[in-house]
Each structure stands twice: as C-alpha cells, then as structure tokens.
Amino acid sequence: MPTILNPYLGFRDTAREAMTFYQSVFGGDLQLSTFGDFHASEDPAEADKIMHGMLTSEKGFVLMGSDTPDSMDYSAGSSISISLSGDDEAELRGYYEKLSGDGGTVTVPMEPAPWGDIFGMCTDKFGVAWLVNVNAAQVNAAQAGPAS
Known part of the structure; x- marks a missing residue:
C-alpha cells in the first residue's frame, strides 16, 4: 500500500454531526467509534463523543x-485548510455549494482565477476552510467545445 495523506479534523462535541455532514457532501462509508466503545475516557460525559471517525468516499477520499x-x-479550524482539485467542474462545484451552504460562508466565489483555473474558497458550518480548484485544462476544453 502506498503512503497516503489523510486529513484528520478535530472538533469540540460536534464530530458526529460534522462527519455525517461530510458524508452528505461526499457520499461513501462512514465509520464512527465513541470513547465509550473503547473505554477510552474516565469521564462518563465523554462516552458518546467520537474518538475516531473515518469517511471513505466512492471517489477514494478519506x-x-x-x-x-x-x-x-x-481552537476550531485555526490552522488547516482542505483542498479539493480535479477536472470535473460539476462535481467540484457541487461540493463547494454543499460546503458553503447551510451555515457555511463563501470566502472566494467559484470563478475564473488569475492562473486560469476556476477557484473558490469557503468555510463550512464547522469552521473548516476549504479550497476548491477546477484544473485549467478541463476549463479550456469545455470552452473550446467538441473537436471537429
């Protein structure tokens, strides 16, 4: 198995809600384990809190x-941004709209960027910053239309 990078987000009492929200955005299989499942906290108030959550999407996101x-x-979202990039503009715009909607905020609208790609930034309702980029090659091909 190759080495992979998996973003790991910390929350304060909202991990279950946040990870369920991300599942609604990206789809896939969500596995949640509580502190109580593993007897990992002496504090009974933490028994139902999420000790580890992992979302694996059909696209391979983890x-x-x-x-x-x-x-x-x-400290919520103070030192991390998550970047989504690729060629499928409709897919990436869909993620952006879901992440920035329902309590999220748009930081930079999804529009052509100075480097030629379509780019946008938002913060979701949990305070996590997202960068979304559609690669220029796909943008230019779509504008050119079908090959003759």
Missing part, C-alpha cells in the same frame, strides 16, 4: 475526525 476531549485545548 477524511478522518474526532471530538477533542474536554481536558485538551481546542
């Missing part, structure tokens, strides 16, 4: 997340 225990410091 996104992980968990609730930060009350005994640990937590």
